[in-house]
Amino acid sequence: MNRSVALLALCQALLTTGNVLLVSVLALIGNQLADQPALATLPVAIQFLGTMLAAYPASLLMKRIGRRAGFWIGNGLGIVGALVAFWALGRESLLLFCFGSALIGACIGISQLYRFAAVDVSDEAHKHRAISLVMAGGLVAALVGPALAIWSRDWLPDLLYGGNYLALVLIYLLAITALGWVRVPPSSDEEVHGQARPIAEVVRQPVFIVAVLGAVVAYAVMVLIMNATPLSMQACGFSFGITAGVIQWHVLGMFAPSFITGRLISRFGVTTIMLVGSVLMIGCILVNLQGIGRWHFTSALILLGVGWNFLFIGSTSLLTEAYRPAEKARAQGINEMLVSMSVMVASFCSGLLQNLWGWDWVNLAMAPPLLLVVVAIVWLSRIKSAEQPA
Template identity: 50%
Template sequence: MLPLPVWGLALGQALLISGNILLVSVTALIGQQIAPSASLITLPVALQFLGLMGVTLPAAHLMRWLGRKIGFLMGNIIGVAGAILAYNSLVIESFALFCLSTFLLGMAIGVGQQYRFAAVESCQPQQSARAIALVMGGGVLAAVLGPNLAVWSQGFFPSSEFIGAFAVLVGLYVFTMLLIVSLPLKKPSAAEQQKGGRSYAQLLRQPILVAAVASGSIGYGIMVLVMTATPLAMKNLGYEFSDIASIIQWHVLGMFLPSFITGRLITRFGTVPIIQLGCALLLFCVLVAQLGTSYWFFWVALVALGVGWNFTFIGATSLLTLTYLPNEKAKVQGMNDFLVFGFSAAGALLAGHLQHWLGWEMLNLVMLPPIAFAMWVVWISRRSHKRNAASSA
């Protein structure tokens, strides 16, 4: 049985992702309404991921010294400030202030990405894969809650279609703050706070670390790019917002519902095969996108994209936990999330451009080379690991 803090962190992750999905559902469409040019439509989404990327290293080191609880509370306070600013920016229709608000909301989401690592610290080592999967499984609640909140909140303020979404977001962050206060999270140990450890250059000589970072970064970047382009592609094809929200909801279910078995699959079959299976599902998404643009083609492609992301991201996170000593934890976790969400920011920024220039089908084809590269890096790391094991024997 997993400890209580892991379940609490899973709920916190669910609320965090609910807010994130709500943002994904409305941010590109808000950009379409108030951006000064078509090329800037997805800039608020990209700034969200830049805020997320920029906070990862500072947040990891802050929690190393002050602890998870203080770090998570600070992240949620930033989230409240960002949601209030977004609300007011839409009232006065300021694109610049809206971009700043999504940057702050990205910072809040970036701090929350440490929930999965906090869950590992709250359980026994043999339970780590299941703890990561359970925390990510909190996204199942978010898959139901997030898109529905986006739809329901449309009627809160008749003067603006999307203002209500950010009023809801304030409530989510305040509730999460109360949850974090109630959880008995561990304080940093003396070993974690000890100075020293290997340099980044030494750490990156581990093929297993390179594979974890590469597969996690590429898988996340591709998922964000295709997911961000989806509402724009569907809107251009004449779909209603309710249909778009429904596709995003099913996509998010694909992202998080498998989490309840992903940990067990990793335990049974190994981390590398699960990451490779995730990459194969990303390839399947690209294939389906070439076959048609009816609702069900979008549905199958986005569900495959979600499940593929789940296997690559949880597999990569599980692999990452094997690559560092206690006093290297903040350094490695921060570096990993910086690169993962750097790729996510690039994907979000490129989504609008690629959708506008290339269209839906060609945009997906561009994803083939990075997916193939991720599969190759993971395969090479497995060969290297087997060779080293054989040498040691």
């Protein structure tokens, strides 16, 4: 288990490093290739769309062919997508570049299931820690991703950003190599042929509702506030260097706690950690409303990152309680599809809401969904308490 979890954490680190690299260059490339400024973020939209559309089918595919083969296919799509995008840069074709971005998005949608693979290679007592440790791989991305984006951009002086996509090919090749050493048990007969309830019955369970709600709100609120922060800091006159430092502290807050989140869940319970995560994210909003100094932005984004970590990892752990083996693929697929959809919507709404409403109202708008999560967690806790024998 230890080796496979470590290798899955490495794969997660490689995936997130590639994602950070893409965040650094996608909009800039779109602006370079597009004839109209309004189309500059089209590659971003297409990539998120690819991620969303791949999430559910990927889970069903892995049920049939296994986790490792599914991840190999995902990273293979990423390599093809990066090469297509590289070719599109040379041809200065926005349409071809968007096709490559869609394939990369599909790779991301498939590879997001690394954390669920960690459950498959762990016993019941260690599944929370396994999920947490795999997510800790994102800490590498916080340190390596921005530097790799800057360094690889100049690999090919005659093709700006071409080096970034060659670096992406290397990242996905490394993931494929690492996966060769991962030992994920094949799908059991119970998973493939076992009795499964109608999906409507699965998604109506309180534990499923709260798990998906927590994951969706955690990611949507985090992405929206994170993306709006640089715009607000720029309006306040902060330099790019200071803004980048704030974002880096945020990413560290997102992933550094992962080394202990699993232990905290095992000790205090999953709903308690989810509740703490929700409160920390609400704390981010309260700090942002207190002022627009460098300290406000930094401390708020750290709270946002740690809160996301607790709420999202907690939600992932809670989801594993919501399905039988034969229902696993569909339940996980629905969860990933809804999370990807929330990220896509939040990414596009962040700049729009910041320009229309302003910083304070952007933060206030995030309070209701977080309060809804708090209410849902308390509701689930009471249901669980009532079900326990006296």
